[in-house]
Amino acid sequence: MRSVMFRFHVCAGEIFELKAELNSDKKEKKKEAVKKVIASMTVGKDVSALFPDVVNCMQTDNLELKKLVYLYLMNYAKSQPDMAIMAVNTFVKDCEDPNPLIRALAVRTMGCIRVDKITEYLCEPLRKCLKDEDPYVRKTAAVCVAKLHDINAQLVEDQGFLDTLKDLISDSNPMVVANAVAALSEIAESHPNSNLLDLNPQSINKLLTALNECTEWGQIFILDCLANYTPRDDRESQSICERVTPRLSHANSAVVLSAVKVLMKFMEMLPKDLDYYGTLLKKLAPPLVTLLSAEPELQYVALRNINLIVQKRPEILKHEMKVFFVKYNDPIYVKLEKLDIMIRLASQANIAQVLAELKEYATEVDVDFVRKAVRAIGRCAIKVEQSAERCVSTLLDLIQTKVNYVVQEAIVVIKDIFRKYPNKYESVIATLCENLDSLDEPEARAAMIWIVGEYAERIDNADELLESFLEGFHDESTQVQLQLLTAIVKLFLKKPTETQELVQQVLSLATQDSDNPDLRDRGYIYWRLLSTDPVAAKEVVLAEKPLISEETDLIEPTLLEELICHIGTLASVYHKPPSAFVEGSRGVMHKRLPAQGTECPDVGNAAGGSAPEAAPSIIPSQGDLLGDLLNLDLPAVLLPLFNTNCSSYGILYPQVWLPAMKAKGLEISGTFARRAGVIQMELVLTNKAMSVMTDFAIQFNRNSFGLAPAGPLQVLTPLGPNQTIEVSLPLSTVGPVMKMDPLNNLQRQVFLATWKDIPNDNESQFQIQDCHLNSASNKLQGSNIFTIAKRTVEGQDMLYMSIKLSNGIWVLAELKVQAGNPNYTISLKCRAPEVSQCVFQCYEAVLKN
Numbered sequence: 001m002r003s004v005m006f007r008f009h010v011c012a013g014e015i016f017e018l019k020a021e022l023n024s025d026k027k028e029k030k031k032e033a034v035k036k037v038i039a040s041m042t043v044g045k046d047v048s049a050l051f052p053d054v055v056n057c058m059q060t061d062n063l064e065l066k067k068l069v070y071l072y073l074m075n076y077a078k079s080q081p082d083m084a085i086m087a088v089n090t091f092v093k094d095c096e097d098p099n100p101l102i103r104a105l106a107v108r109t110m111g112c113i114r115v116d117k118i119t120e121y122l123c124e125p126l127r128k129c130l131k132d133e134d135p136y137v138r139k140t141a142a143v144c145v146a147k148l149h150d151i152n153a154q155l156v157e158d159q160g161f162l163d164t165l166k167d168l169i170s171d172s173n174p175m176v177v178a179n180a181v182a183a184l185s186e187i188a189e190s191h192p193n194s195n196l197l198d199l200n201p202q203s204i205n206k207l208l209t210a211l212n213e214c215t216e217w218g219q220i221f222i223l224d225c226l227a228n229y230t231p232r233d234d235r236e237s238q239s240i241c242e243r244v245t246p247r248l249s250h251a252n253s254a255v256v257l258s259a260v261k262v263l264m265k266f267m268e269m270l271p272k273d274l275d276y277y278g279t280l281l282k283k284l285a286p287p288l289v290t291l292l293s294a295e296p297e298l299q300y301v302a303l304r305n306i307n308l309i310v311q312k313r314p315e316i317l318k319h320e321m322k323v324f325f326v327k328y329n330d331p332i333y334v335k336l337e338k339l340d341i342m343i344r345l346a347s348q349a350n351i352a353q354v355l356a357e358l359k360e361y362a363t364e365v366d367v368d369f370v371r372k373a374v375r376a377i378g379r380c381a382i383k384v385e386q387s388a389e390r391c392v393s394t395l396l397d398l399i400q401t402k403v404n405y406v407v408q409e410a411i412v413v414i415k416d417i418f419r420k421y422p423n424k425y426e427s428v429i430a431t432l433c434e435n436l437d438s439l440d441e442p443e444a445r446a447a448m449i450w451i452v453g454e455y456a457e458r459i460d461n462a463d464e465l466l467e468s469f470l471e472g473f474h475d476e477s478t479q480v481q482l483q484l485l486t487a488i489v490k491l492f493l494k495k496p497t498e499t500q501e502l503v504q505q506v507l508s509l510a511t512q513d514s515d516n517p518d519l520r521d522r523g524y525i526y527w528r529l530l531s532t533d534p535v536a537a538k539e540v541v542l543a544e545k546p547l548i549s550e551e552t553d554l555i556e557p558t559l560l561e562e563l564i565c566h567i568g569t570l571a572s573v574y575h576k577p578p579s580a581f582v583e584g585s586r587g588v589m590h591k592r593l594p595a596q597g598t599e600c601p602d603v604g605n606a607a608g609g610s611a612p613e614a615a616p617s618i619i620p621s622q623g624d625l626l627g628d629l630l631n632l633d634l635p636a637v638l639l640p641l642f643n644t645n646c647s648s649y650g651i652l653y654p655q656v657w658l659p660a661m662k663a664k665g666l667e668i669s670g671t672f673a674r675r676a677g678v679i680q681m682e683l684v685l686t687n688k689a690m691s692v693m694t695d696f697a698i699q700f701n702r703n704s705f706g707l708a709p710a711g712p713l714q715v716l717t718p719l720g721p722n723q724t725i726e727v728s729l730p731l732s733t734v735g736p737v738m739k740m741d742p743l744n745n746l747q748r749q750v751f752l753a754t755w756k757d758i759p760n761d762n763e764s765q766f767q768i769q770d771c772h773l774n775s776a777s778n779k780l781q782g783s784n785i786f787t788i789a790k791r792t793v794e795g796q797d798m799l800y801m802s803i804k805l806s807n808g809i810w811v812l813a814e815l816k817v818q819a820g821n822p823n824y825t826i827s828l829k830c831r832a833p834e835v836s837q838c839v840f841q842c843y844e845a846v847l848k849n
Helices: 003-024 029-040 049-055 063-076 081-094 100-112 116-130 135-151 154-159 162-170 174-190 201-211 215-224 234-249 253-267 275-291 296-312 330-347 351-361 367-383 385-399 404-420 426-434 440-454 462-470 478-496 500-511 515-532 536-543 557-564 570-573 622-629 746-758 774-781 834-846
Strands: 653-656 664-673 678-687 724-732 763-768 786-793 796-805 810-818 824-830
Touching: 003 029, 003 081, 029 049, 029 063, 029 724, 049 081, 063 081, 063 100, 081 100, 081 174, 116 135, 116 154, 116 162, 116 622, 135 154, 135 162, 135 174, 154 201, 162 174, 162 440, 174 201, 174 215, 201 215, 201 234, 215 234, 234 253, 234 275, 234 515, 234 557, 234 678, 253 275, 253 296, 253 557, 275 296, 296 330, 296 557, 296 570, 330 351, 330 367, 351 367, 351 478, 351 515, 367 385, 385 404, 385 426, 385 557, 404 426, 404 440, 426 440, 440 478, 462 500, 478 500, 478 515, 478 536, 515 536, 536 834, 746 774, 746 810, 746 834, 763 834, 774 786, 774 796, 774 834, 810 834, 824 834
Parallel strands: none
Antiparallel strands: 653 664, 664 678, 678 724, 763 824, 786 796, 796 810, 810 824
């Protein structure tokens, strides 16, 4: 306590001394005092008590002192807004100072002081500085507009600063142009629909002229702005590429990546048979290779960007394989990224070289790197068919090393090779089986079990091998349990007489002794298949499997296009779109590479066109799944989605819903069934207590299906200890409904961006007939179908709507309603077009109900 008091007195004394020095008549003493204040502020001491004294020091011609005072003001103005107004007159005066450095300093500081009371005083000085004769002042004022817009956007628009900022793009000084572009880009990012950067060939020409003369950061701002422009034709695209190409030789890696981004985008519009196209591909390789000679952190950023570029255009670096060979002193994050790019560049021409490297890496000491190297050998086999035999031979050599983690990774990738090349390399199975006992990782054990089950007819003791896994079934991971269940069912279908006991054992373990719903459900499905129709079971379980694809880890094409448009940013390092990690309104608008001869539709005409004739069915219909397995009545609005009017019904095995230890000795098991068109809850009540139980009753919580008891629970006799009774409870669907996951409306710009993002092939059009409604919008909103926008075109009301299904799928709709016409036209767009028919039926049910 004593030490704290002493420290306080020292601080108080120090502030008193500083106050005296700040009010000194000597300029040097005053400057030294301000330096001491800034030093104290820097180390975290509270010197806000000196605010009025420091502000008094603003009245000076000394530039250094003025900078220090402004620094202090920026730090404490927010906590002392009333005191900060004292400095306004000095700011306004400094904005008219003969020295351009002081004018720029004043307007910069005013922009950094985020106090609403000061903002209104900033407008007039800022307007003068934007038209100042000195370019240094103009470029500082341009950035200040962006800062002011962040504080008060409406004020900036009302004062006409945005128009002045646009005029600065035509400024004679390249740095002013760069800062104006940077400010407009910053504002445009926070307001995607503002269309501030209305670029045209004339403004693009001015930007390209300024590009050669401004600083490296100015060049980055201009290049990023150019990347948002879509050329009119291939000639303009080539012209821009020719003027941007010299930036590839810049010393700053950020400039190089920004230039690469512009070129990658504009190359999309160049015909591939054009001579310049080939020349440009050759010019892109050297700067990318040069980036890999920097320090490891920059190398990693470069490699992450190169990974995207190689996926889009592998021909750029197809002759530069050696650059990506791993060095002994590379950090692990660089090694793994290089390895990934090596696989992407692997081809028949360089596969021998790549495999020799990978085999060398598999003997390294870094376990993670070795694992990735072994997997890479498998990926090479799948990608380059001619190398498959050599890859398998290399993997067998690695298995012979008996290094545990190497063996396990090798078995995992050999499973993939079997999937890619069936009936070709099965001779190695015997070698794999020798290493069965050494497998302790779930993925490796699951891979080995798959191999034994898939090729059971070729392995004499397959039943013994699988039985050895079965001994510790409940200790295995879910992945291994699921694989073991499937493998034993395969074995049974291939050798039914020898393995009947084994299959019964695994089905019993999966359905009766397991708490895992996935495992239990798969067990029940196999059990039902085998008991009702063994022939159908054979067709399902032993069906010919599709070959696995060459590249299973490629980024999805539309996402890749968006990431290419973000080269040189965090999005290209994370390999995620900005909307995935940027909060707020920024990053919502998705960027796309331009395509020759295509135009982006707007919301007004986006939903036009006819529906595709027949969309391929990718997933089973919901009716097949839910109607057959559950047979539950659903609210009338949802009936079209789930075809429950089927005559057949299935009854799931009763499952324990409430264990005895949680219900004072009463164990409740149950399932649902439909009998004579009525939903029944089939209950099994077991008394595991020592006393008799009577007076049973049941109450339902609100649920999303509206299920409720249609009558009282009938348990007519007392339930004695260790007795079990079966009870059927009829259910109705007119109970209180609880809406699950309240859904929110989409923003207009998100709706528009999503509509453009979904391919036109995914659009379907339907007719809803005989609808007589005053307000379709209100009726639909009650079922969580939201109207985003509405407009009238040629006497027709166009309603733009969004729906979010419970599995996360968004459906966008355009509903055309004409006054007096009972027939509506609806166009639906969705990333999963197979749900469109069901959604249309929902619309019809809601509107006609």
